[in-house]
Amino acid sequence: MQAGVAVQLREVVLRDKPEVLRDASPKATVPVLVLPDGQVLEESFDILQWALSDYEQGTWRPAEPSGLRELIAHNDGEFKRNLDGYKYPDRHLEKSREEYRAAGELWLAELDHRLMLSPYLAGAHPGAADIAVFPFVRQFVNTDAEWFATTGYRALSAWLTAWLASPLFISVMNKYVPWQPGDEPMVFPSP
Numbered sequence: 001m002q003a004g005v006a007v008q009l010r011e012v013v014l015r016d017k018p019e020v021l022r023d024a025s026p027k028a029t030v031p032v033l034v035l036p037d038g039q040v041l042e043e044s045f046d047i048l049q050w051a052l053s054d055y056e057q058g059t060w061r062p063a064e065p066s067g068l069r070e071l072i073a074h075n076d077g078e079f080k081r082n083l084d085g086y087k088y089p090d091r092h093l094e095k096s097r098e099e100y101r102a103a104g105e106l107w108l109a110e111l112d113h114r115l116m117l118s119p120y121l122a123g124a125h126p127g128a129a130d131i132a133v134f135p136f137v138r139q140f141v142n143t144d145a146e147w148f149a150t151t152g153y154r155a156l157s158a159w160l161t162a163w164l165a166s167p168l169f170i171s172v173m174n175k176y177v178p179w180q181p182g183d184e185p186m187v188f189p190s191p
Contacts, residue, residue: 009187009188010186011176011178018180027042072129079104079107079136082107083139085097087143112154130159134163171189
């Protein structure tokens with residue numbers, strides 16, 4: 001939406017993955033973007049970079065200030081692993097749910113500190129880093145919102161609340177009918 005790029009959307013139910021998803025990406029996780037030349041992008045940040053590659057306006061360019069790629073990599077790596085263990089402790093038995101939460105909270109504290117210094121992760125304006133990090137923070141917080149409310153992360157909480165109320169977030173949270181082979185292509189965002 002932000003970059004003005006339209007794609008064909010195929011909503012999938014992960015517990016009933018269509019074969020075409022498995023064919024495109026052996027990982028069979030989402031998101032997956034199959035480009036017109038057949039190249040497959042399987043990581044959220046790679047898709048974000050692709051979508052913004054020709055975007056020249058504003059602050060949403062993927063080449064953001066130093067350190068933000070590392071921030072996103074940490075978020076998509078270590079923090080995501082702790083999030084998964086916290087959300088699904090029965091699938092991640094290496095540590096207890098509380099240990100995963102404590103490890104993830106270290107990241108929340110770091111983000112809160114960064115957001116005390118500026119309203120967005122890259123400074124004064126929203127950008128690709130915010131969009132890359134926000135969904136994972138949202139999931140972590142939603143795992144136990146009552147606990148999060150007791151943490152005192154005021155800057156992180158304000159940032160999260162602002163993103164949850166943003167027209168951009170609201171516009172992408174529509175529910176879609178799961179895709180079936182033979183369905184008419186659904187263009188997103190709709191023209």
